[in-house]
Amino acid sequence: MTLHETLIQPFVEFGFMRHALVASLALAMGCGPIGTLLVLRRMSLVGDAMAHALLPGAALAFLVSGLSLYAMSLGAFAAALAVAVLAGGVTRMTAQREDASFAAFYLIALAAGVMLMSMRGSSVDLMHVLFGSVLAVDDAALLLVAGTVSMTLLTLALVWRPLVVECFDPGFLRTVGGRGGWMHQLFLVLLVGNLVAGFQALGTLMAVGLLMLPAIAARFWVRSVTGLAALASVLAALSGYGGLLLSYHAGLPSGPSIVLLAGAVYLVSLLVGPRDSLRSRFFPPKRHRIA
Template identity: 60%
Template sequence: MTLYSALLEPFVDYGFMRRALVATLALSLGSAPIGVLLMLRRMSLVGDAMAHAVLPGAAIGFLIAGGLSLPMMGLGGLVAGLSVALLSGLVSRTTALSEDASFASFYLSSLALGVLIVSLRGSNVDLLHVLFGTILAIDAESLCLVGGIASLTLLTLAVVYRPLVAECFDPGFLRAVGGRGPVYHLLFMFLVVINLVAGFQALGTLMAVGMMTLPAVVARLWAQTLPAMFAVAVAVGAVSGLVGLIVSFHLGVASGPTIILTASVIYAASLLAGPSSALRRLVRRPHLSA
């Protein structure tokens, strides 16, 4: 096998591979910076809960469309995700429950309800597509949706970058200067939900958060400043998508899980070799010795 046939031929000869590659690049541009902010806010598990929370809406979109219509399922997932985010925030502010506890409760209920809806009206194959995605089946309409979400995310981050960062690192200061911290928090949760909807289009509800979390934690091991973390996270997401698609094409395995496993391999290597890795901390010598 030549280098051309191994790396380039799948994308040159097959349109579905090109569309899948463009989708993963768009996901990397939109989801990776959001994942970095989620990690710095210590909300990575909240992102995972939100990924499961979109399932009932996606299932209802599946029923309305009478099949796997990604735009309809994405719209349903957006409504469901925003509803869970708003309800969880309301519960955490009106009861003794913390926000992560309310998210956990809602996402478990949402996941069970979504699986039940799809299993009642669809086949096991449909359920697998909803849970694990159909990145190789993305059409032009779905690709435009994913690209539009990535563009909207980058534009919004550019406009509200400073207050989002301030609300991330020091929300008390933002409240003290009248910075409308809750408004920016809701805006950030909206960005999380729409990027999970974009990830759902390609990777399914169970792994949509993977393109957020794994590149973000890799970036934390290699970079110290926020812009550098953004850049590293986007690069890791793009490389994971490219390598995952090539490996899945040649081995004949599912593309979505392969992409996430590729990011996991990069994460494992970063744990061993990164500047902030555990191995380097163990072998680092003290500056002063007796």
């Protein structure tokens, strides 16, 4: 088998592989900056909680409309936003920390979603919602993913600076009239939107993997925030492309292949990255003395 047949032929020959590749590359463009902001805000586990919070809304929409793309997307979006609002409200009105509130509500949401799916759906339907199938992405799902990512990038282009400032010094942003609270809420909306888009291709449990792993891995290589976002998008795109090839040639599930490849990139970065990796800790670069 030639290199061309290995790397390109599957996408030339099969339409479903092209759809999956376009969806993966589009998701990578949105996942890079959103995942980077999550990491900088130390909200990585909140991203995981929000991904699980999609399930009850998607399950309820499934009970009403069946496997309707837009109904399940709208239901998932509403459920995740509801969890974000409830967790934020509990944090403001009590002494409980935000991560604990998110953990409590996402566990409730996950259990409720599985219960709803089991009331009418089969185990196949539940597996589809939880793990998705990027190889089953159709034109409608592609339009949803592309539209969500386009709106995300346009919004980030307009409010990137205050979002970054709010990550490092929210007090300063409030002092200069930057409306840090609104920035935080806007960021949560963007996060939920990208998780919903990823849910259509990778399912609720896998969507957060493509969002978080490349962003975490990127921190071992670059320092600037813009560089982090760009590298995270590149790593997510490579994980999507490589994962699809791995699933095609090895006969493996596509979603887990993509996320596992992103995990492998993270492990390599952890071991040999130039910044804060194990290599830099145990084998620091030698500093030359100036005579």
